[in-house]
Amino acid sequence: MQAGVITGAGFLGNDRRNLIDILDADFRTVASLGLTHNKIAETMEKFRKHAESGLGEFISIAPHFEARIDAVRGKLPCPFEDRGLISKTSIMVKNLFLKKEIIYTDMHIHLINIHGFYQGKRSLFRLDPEIIAEILEIIPG
Numbered sequence: 381m382q383a384g385v386i387t388g389a390g391f392l393g394n395d396r397r398n399l400i401d402i403l404d405a406d407f408r409t410v411a412s413l414g415l416t417h418n419k420i421a422e423t424m425e426k427f428r429k430h431a432e433s434g435l436g437e438f439i440s441i442a443p444h445f446e447a448r449i450d451a452v453r454g455k456l457p458c459p460f461e462d463r464g465l466i467s468k469t470s471i472m473v474k475n476l477f478l479k480k481e482i483i484y485t486d487m488h489i490h491l492i493n494i495h496g497f498y499q500g501k502r503s504l505f506r507l508d509p510e511i512i513a514e515i516l517e518i519i520p521g
Contacts, residue, residue, distance in 0.1 A: 391459050391491075395500030406498050410509045414520025420509060421493030423518045424484055428471045444477040456487060460495055475515045482507070482515045 395402060410417055431447035433439055438446040448471070455465030466487050474481040488507055491497040499506040512518070 391497075391503055391505075392500030393503035393506065395502050397500070402500055403496055406509060407496055410496070413509065413513050413518075415509070415513060415518060417492050417496040420512055420518060421489050423516050424471070424489045424492070424512070427473045427516065428469075428486075428489065431471055431473075438474070444475065446474040446476060448472050458487070458490060458494075460491075460497075462494065463490075466490055473516060475517065478515065480515050482512065484512075 392399075392402070397405075407417075410420065427441065427445070427447050428449060430441045431439060431449035434448055436448065436450060438448045441447055450470050450472075452468040452470070454468045456468060457465055469486045470483055471485070472481060472483045484507055485505075488498075488505070491499070492507075498509060
């Protein structure tokens with residue numbers, strides 16, 4: 381999880397909390413939104429699948445989104461060491477109505493879906509559950 385082990389920036393940033401405390405705080409946030417980690421990851425994956433058809437270009441997604449996928453050569457292992465290597469693919473989703481965008485990776489989708497992990501509060505690549513839910517318009521239930 382620390383900087384320089386799997387990635388230069390690491391997965392915790394300078395968040396000094398115990399990993400269990402980080403996971404618990406995000407679990408409580410997600411529950412307060414009426415969501416689950418699985419629902420968030422499924423929505424992220426849905427946008428990923430739509431973006432694949434754009435072949436690196438933005439593709440329109442109803443009602444008011446655009447998404448693009450970019451693949452970088454190489455793969456990374458999950459820091460929880462639970463599966464093989466994960467592709468270094470990034471997905472950008474623009475919510476044209478809100479005029480906001482989010483960038484996430486295949487690693488984010490995996491970490492959220494399987495581990496409920498959004499990374500440390502001061503991590504360079506942290507995704508806050510509230511921001512994901514807002515931009516991707518994830519509805520509870």
